Amino acid sequence: MSEKQYLLDKTLERWKGQRVAVGIGSEISFSGILEDFDEEVILLKNVTDYAGNKARELIVKIDDMNWITLL
Template sequence: MGMESLLEKVLKEWKGHKVAVSVGGDHSFTGTLEDFDEEVILLKDVVDVIGNRGKQMLIGLEDINWIMLLE
């Protein structure tokens, strides 16, 4: 078993908490971090910067510029 990556360690700690995510540099979303793997994160109760809402959203890790813990 290899050492856990910092990304994996932090995402485990943040699971179930509200986060903000910047995708592709142009789009930001908030939602609750529901799950993740080595390729994607899954957010629930998602809201974008102009107020559009969604139940869930999959985001490819390669498309994320940053992720911030909000609560």
């Protein structure tokens, strides 16, 4: 495991169960509860996008994320 992957895993483990915001591409962002993650994807529950649209769950490829913040 690379040092970068270790830091990501450690941080996401701490953030599990809390609300996060995720940026995908230059204009798309979502917020939701970080439910789970692995080396390739994160799973968010109770998701809201930047326009206020809601969804129950969202899977995001980690390679497609520009940023993730703890809200």
